[in-house]
Amino acid sequence: MSSSINNSSISKQYFRFYRATAHPLLSIFIPLLFLLTLHSMLQSLVPGLSIPTPLLALLLLIVGFEEALAGNIFFKERVSSFVRLRELILILLLVLPILFAVHRIPLHLRNLLQPKLLYPLFLVLLQWLSSLALHNRLRERELFLSVIAGKRGSQQTQALRDSSMQAGYAIKGIKEVQSTITMFQVVIFVLIIATIVLGKELPASSLVLATLHASSGFLFSGVLNLFSEDQMYLGNGFVIPPRLERKRLIYIAVLLGVCLTLVLLAARDSSLLPLSWLLALLEKLAQLFKYNPDYGVVEGLRKMIAERRQSLQSLLPAREAMPLSLLFKLILALLKRLIRVIAFTALFFFLAAPLFSDYFLKRVRQLRPLAFLWRKIRASLLYLRRTIRRFVLWLKTSGTRRKPAAEGKKPLQTHPFVYRESRRPGLRKKLQMGRVLKAFARMLKWGERIGVPFFPANTPQEYTHRLAAAAPGTEPSLEFIVQVFEEVMFSTHLVDRDRISRYLKVVYGLCRRSF
Amino acid sequence: MSGRRIFVLIVLLIFILFFPFRIVQLITLLYLAVLGLSYFYAYVISRYVVVLRREQTLRTHRLEEVEAVLFVENRSFLPVHYLTITDRPNHFFLTGPGRFLVSLAPRERKKLSYPLASQDRGEFTLGPLVVQGSDPLGLFPWVTRLTRHEDQLRLIVYPEVHPLDLEHHKGLPAGNIRVESRIFEDVTQYRSIREYIPGDDMMRISWKASARTGKLCSMDYLPYLHVPVMIILNLAREDYPLRYRYHYLERAATMAASLVTYFVGLKQEVGLVTCASIKGQSGFPAAEIRGTHGHALHLLEILARVQASAEHMNFNSLIQASGIRIPPQARIEVITPLLTEEQRAFLRRLKERGCAVEVFLVGTSTWRAEELRVRAMISREFTVFSVKDYGSELVYK
Structure with a gap:
């Protein structure tokens, strides 16, 4: 297979895939896996941090998805950072009750500062912020692709020239995301070492998560390398077709799969060489670079620190001795309350401000919520009245209703969608009628376009006669259309599927013709 | 491999060799395996994917398309997700880009081709071929420049050839031209x-x-x-006007190539003497009067490679320096800008020996009264044609 720039381009559909799927997924899962692994490590180090991992995973996932979705919507509307801040506060406010419920802590402000709540809240905050940061970095690439999407040949070359600066930003963004991935890997590795050094036990879930995190790090890094290489090739005049990208992704998956299999087979709880050899080597290396410190300087520093500490300690009793007046205490309490009230009021207005915006109110007015509510109430009342009437009727006719058929006498086999007693059509019949009616309506519109408007007094037969007079050569088709239409609309049985598809084909074929 | 990667590798090896913990070994081995396999993949592919040219030399006329063909072969046992091949076109005006994106299965061979068209006559070299790829994870990108002599393509671009229709009055009997x-x-x-x-x-x-x-x-x-033809091509730089000099020089070369093709088409013997130079060669290029197709190709190759000469030389010295004998009754085709008195005297002598002299004057459209007067004088002595500045119709009387 060979291709070149002249006959290919990045399609708009493919660009939308990047914007709506690939980039959001990356920005969600890079921090998600890191935070989950981090959580499992921290649980080993600090046993007090307890939150069920599946719940945390779900929360982080939801938060990540929310950020990606809102990010895409808000980016289209070019909203300010205040809106994103409001979104974050709302998310934290929504997550809080869930955490209160999970830990069975009474929902009160004074319980807020418990580590049980603060820790997952902090993780949620980290997830949201990391997703935001990564998504923003990848958005530079989206902007770059949006410029060239759907363009070919000279137009594409021109667009590439015009967006060279954006291309630079895109690469920079990709590099930053890659650096974040590397940083996450290093943090996790350091934490693993720290856990081992501190003699803490790592559960099996940590092992799985750490492995998953490491392999996903490679996967994400590979995907990002693919992005930057694609862009480089684009600069050289090559557009990588999506199927080759998919092929490369498969290769990445295969490579990682092979590596994981090998590693799982090879890894064990014993080292190939004793650790004492390494220590001996390090000691020898240390001897090579032996350093004799100046003990006088060290002693001087120690003395200086002790003096400073003494002077500071002498201040402490003086502070404790200072009495506080009652007025001062009152003012302090007042100030505290005032600040709290102002802070909460400001927060409330900050969160509720969009509800008072002209745009929102206008939109609400357009939607007419009261009318909508009234419609629903009316419909419910009508339904209630109908049900009551039926019930009353049922009560009234309870003695006069027909008895069921005698035992051993089978009822007649009928079509499942045809009701003998009530002529009400079934769901499939309704759907069929809807399709046929829709197609017929389309034909009416077509008729109007060619100068044969439909009059309500016309039967389908009459109308098609008029149409046939205006559009010569369409008589057989119109005859068939009317035949099927009448059969579907005025019968209780389901019409053959082939006949319906033929009907639709004839109608749409007719509507494409012009006279 | 970069220093940073080597450092990472050493640290990983220390962890693998000395730390008896499954989780540490798992992570470090994974890093090592991924890095190692990626490096191995990149190394194998960069070594075992070869690109070959079908021809070492291509010949074409100016502004005529010719197809350059490459064969890319994956001699390794690993599949290649994709790689790019770029053939550097140098001075060429390309009608199709010499850039390819190729995906290869193990042991697969593919043929790639692209059209080439040159705006200039001459001898050119295509290449080097640049092959670029990476491992699937993109950790070890590689670029190979094929700079060996056999990886480069020599392209000889002859001057344009236009049809001619000349009259034949003089010559030797028993030839091939029906008169x-x-x-x-x-x-x-x-x-x-x-x-x-x-x-x-x-x-x-x-x-x-x-x-x-x-x-x-x-x-x-x-x-x-039968007409033995001797073409005398004057490409002395100073003889051409400064304005449009390059264009007129090219037009003169085109005229010469058209004459060669025309007379070879009539199965006549053709020779060439030029007041021009070829890069890397001393003296004025010349070829004896012969009548084979191989000889015609040789003449066209001379015409493809000749450049304007800084040195001016009169025709007599030119013929003597070349050592070529002009047979009696030969047809002398002179392609030149305005003739000097010395050159006219030489041509007159040839005419007296029974040769038919035809002069093709280049750049006449820019001539003024004085030059036109000289032209009138020349036309009284010899058959004179003017070479048109543009178009496929080359000459007019």
Whole structure:
């Protein structure tokens, strides 16, 4: 297979895939896996941090998805950072009750500062912020692709020239995301070492998560390398077709799969060489670079620190001795309350401000919520009245209703969608009628376009006669259309599927013709 | 491999060798395996994917398309997700880009081709071929520049050739050019028998036919002409006007190539003497009068490679320096801007020896009254054509 720039381009559909799927997924899962692994490590180090991992995973996932979705919507509307801040506060406010419920802590402000709540809240905050940061970095690439999407040949070359600066930003963004991935890997590795050094036990879930995190790090890094290489090739005049990208992704998956299999087979709880050899080597290396410190300087520093500490300690009793007046205490309490009230009021207005915006109110007015509510109430009342009437009727006719058929006498086999007693059509019949009616309506519109408007007094037969007079050569088709239409609309049985598809084909074929 | 990667590798090895913890070994081994396999993949692919050219030399005329063909072969056992191949076109105006994105299965061979068209005549080199790829994870990108001699393509671009229609009046009999003049009747080319006309040569009388018919009959032969052609091409830079110099020089080369093709097409012998230079060669390029197709190609190659000469030399010295003998009754085709008195004297001598001299003047559209007067003088002595500045119709009288 060979291709070149002249006959290919990045399609708009493919660009939308990047914007709506690939980039959001990356920005969600890079921090998600890191935070989950981090959580499992921290649980080993600090046993007090307890939150069920599946719940945390779900929360982080939801938060990540929310950020990606809102990010895409808000980016289209070019909203300010205040809106994103409001979104974050709302998310934290929504997550809080869930955490209160999970830990069975009474929902009160004074319980807020418990580590049980603060820790997952902090993780949620980290997830949201990391997703935001990564998504923003990848958005530079989206902007770059949006410029060239759907363009070919000279137009594409021109667009590439015009967006060279954006291309630079895109690469920079990709590099930053890659650096974040590397940083996450290093943090996790350091934490693993720290856990081992501190003699803490790592559960099996940590092992799985750490492995998953490491392999996903490679996967994400590979995907990002693919992005930057694609862009480089684009600069050289090559557009990588999506199927080759998919092929490369498969290769990445295969490579990682092979590596994981090998590693799982090879890894064990014993080292190939004793650790004492390494220590001996390090000691020898240390001897090579032996350093004799100046003990006088060290002693001087120690003395200086002790003096400073003494002077500071002498201040402490003086502070404790200072009495506080009652007025001062009152003012302090007042100030505290005032600040709290102002802070909460400001927060409330900050969160509720969009509800008072002209745009929102206008939109609400357009939607007419009261009318909508009234419609629903009316419909419910009508339904209630109908049900009551039926019930009353049922009560009234309870003695006069027909008895069921005698035992051993089978009822007649009928079509499942045809009701003998009530002529009400079934769901499939309704759907069929809807399709046929829709197609017929389309034909009416077509008729109007060619100068044969439909009059309500016309039967389908009459109308098609008029149409046939205006559009010569369409008589057989119109005859068939009317035949099927009448059969579907005025019968209780389901019409053959082939006949319906033929009907639709004839109608749409007719509507494409012009006279 | 970069220093940072080597450092990471050493740290990983220390962890693998000395730390008896499954989780540490798992992570470090994973890093090591991924890095190692990626490096191995990149190394194997960069070594075992080869690109070859079908031809070492391509020949074409100016502005005519020629197809450059490459073969790319994956000699390894690993599949290649994709790699790019770029053939550097140098001075060429390309009608199709010499860039390819190729995906290869193990042991697969593919043929790639692209059209080339040059705006300039001359001898050019295509390449180097640049092959670029990476491992699937993109950790070890690689670029290979194929700079060996056999990886480069030599392209010889001949001047353009336009059709000519010249008259043939003089030459030697018994050749290949069919003419009307009975003077050049070729006794090997029998035509018919006719009645004897007084004045017919006795040798022409067909005695057998005369005996059969009872009247004197003469044999008729087809007149054919043989014209050994010597093309004298003046590409001395100073002889051409400064304005449009390059264009006129190219036009002169085109005229010469068209003459070569024209006379070779008529199965005549052609020679060439040029007041020009070829890069890397001393002296003025010249070729003896010969009549084979191989010789014609040689002439075209000379015309492809000649450049304007800084040195001016008169025709007499030029012929003498080349050591080429001009046969009597030869046709001398001179392609030059305005002729000097010295050059005219030389051509006059040739004419006196029985040669037919035709002068093709280049750049006449820019001439002023003085030059036109000289042209009128030349045309009184020789057959003169003017070479048109543009278009496929090359000459007019």
